[in-house]
Amino acid sequence: MNALIKSATVVDSKSDFHNEKVDILIEKGLISKIAKDLDNPKNYQEIKLRNLHVSQGWFDSSVSFGEPGYEDRETIANGLKTAANSGFTSVALNANSQPVIDNYAHITFVKSKANDNAVKLYPIGALTQMSKGEDLAELYDMTNAGAIAFYDYQQPISNPNLMKIALQYASNFDGLVCSFPQESKISGLGVVNEHINSTKLGLKGNPALAEELQVARDLFLLEYTEGKLHIPTISTAKSVELIRAAKAKKLNVTCSVAIHNLIFTDDVLEDFDTNYKVLPPLRTQPDCDALIEGLKDGTIDMVTTDHNPIDIEHKKIEFDFAKYGTIGLESAFGALQNIFTTKKTISILTQGKSRFGISESSINEGEHADLTLFNPDTNYEFNNTHISSRSKNSMFLGTKLKGETYGIIANNKIVLK
Structure with a gap:
């Protein structure tokens, strides 16, 4: 799995890029490069999302x-x-x-x-x-x-x-x-x-x-x-x-x-x-x-x-x-x-x-890409359209929430909503 994440704010206190907005290049499931503005000569999948934040x-x-x-x-x-x-x-x-x-x-x-x-x-x-x-x-x-x-x-x-x-x-x-x-x-x-x-x-x-x-x-x-x-x-x-x-x-x-x-x-x-x-x-x-x-x-x-x-x-x-x-x-x-x-x-x-006993991966070059992608600043009311579980028994229905998730990059795979 190869991908280039564009303009993502890193939220990871163990990362050298904590609180910085950077591009993250992922090759074969590993973070190969992190920098302010990376090119994409190999035409990898680019991930550009509104107000994108990335964490472990x-x-x-x-x-x-x-x-x-x-x-x-x-x-x-x-x-x-x-x-x-x-x-x-x-x-x-x-x-x-x-x-x-x-x-x-x-x-x-x-x-x-x-x-x-x-x-x-x-x-x-x-x-x-x-x-x-x-x-x-x-x-x-x-x-x-x-x-x-x-x-x-x-x-x-x-x-x-x-x-x-x-x-x-x-x-x-x-x-x-x-x-x-x-x-x-x-x-x-x-x-x-x-x-x-x-x-x-x-x-x-x-x-x-x-x-x-x-x-x-x-x-x-x-x-x-x-x-x-x-x-x-x-x-x-x-x-x-x-x-x-x-x-x-x-x-x-x-x-x-x-x-x-x-x-x-x-x-x-x-x-x-x-x-x-x-x-x-x-x-x-x-x-x-x-x-x-x-x-x-x-x-x-x-x-x-x-x-x-x-x-x-x-x-x-x-x-x-x-x-x-x-x-x-x-x-x-x-x-x-x-x-x-x-x-x-x-x-x-x-x-x-x-x-x-589960290993952790920080957002640094050379680490496995184990990432969550999210936008922390959206506000919405939680309803059935937000539920993907088979059962719908959520006590949060009708509750105002803040922040949305975009998906994950992990285990050499990308899952986006």
């Missing part, structure tokens, strides 16, 4: 595509196309398919579905067999097949001894264990945040305490085992405090937050719109503020869209019975820019790769 390729640490088993919700092929259109050059795929991705063959299968794609797919294997929380899955075998971490997606590990053993065992091969932050007996049948709005709406509450107890437990287990832990999608102010204290003690822990938990509070639930039914639930404004502050000071290591397509039959029903989940790839960039500067937004979207 973005990474999402938690996406669900349904396949195998739930192709009606999303396929891997269309999911990767959606990721590319949304600016992501690499995604970590959750194990919540049917069958659950819990062995060598399953990891090999999903990787094969992404062969020769611009977006790199990194499978996360289930932590326990069939994600039932009873017996450990084949962690080492899945590592050899290409799994980058182990996680029972949105399924808490209720048995603390099982979590202890998982942390100890995975440490033998530097495996990353992920633990969903929810204590099931405390959360009970709660479907929204336990607070004033849950009482007003007559919906069962899932208290912040359920998350915080699990986070505290897992941090104690981490300290005991000296393992390697990632806590996905925290949602409360107290969770931020707990993880901040753990990092001060030099524990080997990272965490993420779902973008929607930074922006929406449980105040949006008054119309019983099931697109807002997510796990962990939307919390309060003080929680949002604490999560944003946690991102700014580095307590929270990365954001995720927690992209989870759900078919209409399981979303457009009574709130109590609707499945949890929202899609988020298409709205990620524009939503983050409502909170942060472009520089901070790009920094956030490119964080997290090293935690999952």
Whole structure:
């Protein structure tokens, strides 16, 4: 793949050309030349786009595509196309398919579905067999097949001894264990945040305490085992405090937050719109503020869209019975820019790769071209025309966003909308 990117502003603090408007010559997938004004004697494809900005390729640490088993919700092929259109050059795929991705063959299968794609797919294997929380899955075998971490997606590990053993065992091969932050007996049948709005709406509450107890437990287990832990999608102010204290003690822990938990509070639930039914639930404004502050000071290591397509039959029903989940790839960039500067937004979207053992490429000569192309300055209202996912369950519908993505150049391929 050869191309010449014209007049692009580089947004990459690791690049020698950070904040400069330059041309970027790409030959055979490598950045061969960066300069102010490059000629094109070999007549390569030229990429000229309005207010073009270029950054390192973005990474999402938690996406669900349904396949195998739930192709009606999303396929891997269309999911990767959606990721590319949304600016992501690499995604970590959750194990919540049917069958659950819990062995060598399953990891090999999903990787094969992404062969020769611009977006790199990194499978996360289930932590326990069939994600039932009873017996450990084949962690080492899945590592050899290409799994980058182990996680029972949105399924808490209720048995603390099982979590202890998982942390100890995975440490033998530097495996990353992920633990969903929810204590099931405390959360009970709660479907929204336990607070004033849950009482007003007559919906069962899932208290912040359920998350915080699990986070505290897992941090104690981490300290005991000296393992390697990632806590996905925290949602409360107290969770931020707990993880901040753990990092001060030099524990080997990272965490993420779902973008929607930074922006929406449980105040949006008054119309019983099931697109807002997510796990962990939307919390309060003080929680949002604490999560944003946690991102700014580095307590929270990365954001995720927690992209989870759900078919209409399981979303457009009574709130109590609707499945949890929202899609988020298409709205990620524009939503983050409502909170942060472009520089901070790009920094956030490119964080997290090293935690999952994924290599990074800066925008410098000689590096592999792993690039996201975007315009940070457009304003628009997000609607169905912006969605390329099979399922349309986005809580961002009707939200004003800032910034659009043009596509990616990665894995020796160009994908533009």
